[in-house]
Amino acid sequence: MKEDFKENTISTEEIYKGKIIDVKVDTVQLPDGNQSKREIVNHPGAVAVLAVTGEGKIVMVKQYRKPLEKSLLEIPAGKLEKGEDPEHTAIRELEEETGYSSGNLKLINSFYTSPGFADELVYLYLAEDPWKLSDNVEGDDDEFVTVEELSLEEAFRQEEEKIIHDAKTSYALLYAKLFLFPEGD
Amino acid sequence: MKEDFKENTISTEEIYKGKIIDVKVDTVQLPDGNQSKREIVNHPGAVAVLAVTGEGKIVMVKQYRKPLEKSLLEIPAGKLEKGEDPEHTAIRELEEETGYSSGNLKLINSFYTSPGFADELVYLYLAEDPWKLSDNVEGDDDEFVTVEELSLEEAFRQEEEKIIHDAKTSYALLYAKLFLFPEGD
Numbered sequence A, B: 001m002k003e004d005f006k007e008n009t010i011s012t013e014e015i016y017k018g019k020i021i022d023v024k025v026d027t028v029q030l031p032d033g034n035q036s037k038r039e040i041v042n043h044p045g046a047v048a049v050l051a052v053t054g055e056g057k058i059v060m061v062k063q064y065r066k067p068l069e070k071s072l073l074e075i076p077a078g079k080l081e082k083g084e085d086p087e088h089t090a091i092r093e094l095e096e097e098t099g100y101s102s103g104n105l106k107l108i109n110s111f112y113t114s115p116g117f118a119d120e121l122v123y124l125y126l127a128e129d130p131w132k133l134s135d136n137v138e139g140d141d142d143e144f145v146t147v148e149e150l151s152l153e154e155a156f157r158q159e160e161e162k163i164i165h166d167a168k169t170s171y172a173l174l175y176a177k178l179f180l181f182p183e184g185d
Helices: A086-098 A154-161 A167-180 B086-098 B152-160 B167-180
Strands: A008-017 A022-030 A035-040 A046-052 A058-065 A072-073 A078-079 A105-112 A120-127 A146-150 B008-017 B022-029 B035-042 B046-052 B058-065 B069-072 B077-079 B107-112 B121-128 B145-150
Touching: A008 B008, A035 B086, A046 A086, A046 A167, A058 A086, A058 A154, A058 A167, A072 A167, A078 A086, A086 A105, A086 A120, A086 A146, A105 A167, A105 B167, A120 A167, A146 A154, A154 A167, A167 B107, A167 B167, B046 B086, B046 B167, B058 B086, B058 B152, B058 B167, B069 B167, B077 B086, B086 B107, B086 B145, B107 B167, B121 B167, B145 B152, B152 B167
Parallel strands: A046 A120, B046 B121
Antiparallel strands: A008 A022, A022 A035, A046 A058, A046 A078, A058 A072, A058 A146, A105 A120, B008 B022, B022 B035, B046 B058, B046 B077, B058 B069, B058 B145, B107 B121
């Protein structure tokens, strides 16, 4: 890379160490020699799963999102535990949130969600033909979700109504349209 | 919505008020009556622009992303100023970061980037046939970017190499493949 404009850290102020996120402010040296501040959120990373049933329905979860003070409909997702393999996290979250499991995950893509202020990296997996578990899997005791299974067409309708309003889910829907249902629903 | 599992705020602890983000921890009442903590980042929101030149090239910017300690190649983007109309922000950021302008922006979609811990909402615009400005537009004095113009094919290659590794950009590339270049590059 010719010019990567690396910003060297002059000093770091630890602001917060939380259960999920840490926050710090770095004072950096800019390429022109001046200094600036960078407000940074450190996050453990996350997984998301595009699960498509044998009937061609996308398995989604509705969940209250406190930062938005409203519920969103999203593909199942969850945070990485320390040292956990993302594929294992993906299976665990799929089981806990939806009651489906899969032995056949494929990594679709990974992406940073907000590289301007956070280091959260999301791994997006595809689970085709997931099966229903006979027993409920115990999940996080502070997570309450309802499961909905939608056709791709219905999912795009919910996106127009902003019930689906989430980057990883919107990406997954375009991916499904391009590669899983190229002829339509 | 039958069950939205609303989490009522019992108390709020302000952690940080920054230049770009604010951080707080809410103690909430869960649907089952128990309490939990929610770590929340408030962000002003942002815009991103998929600009496609008359030659069919996507205009991108390479920028050092301090939270990741590396450079990413992304579509031009920037934060909303307080009270600013997102379309106006989009034109301003396109001009400042790339030297292109457009009078003809179309809203493609909007999405929350990390609804589990942040309220950042990104508005994604399409700018077809942007024109080159004759003079440089002064931007933020702590932002250093280089402009690259890529074919869609080349952009997907950079995504495989994780030089493009960003949710809004990955979404924009799928959108371009589906709706702007359906026959390929």
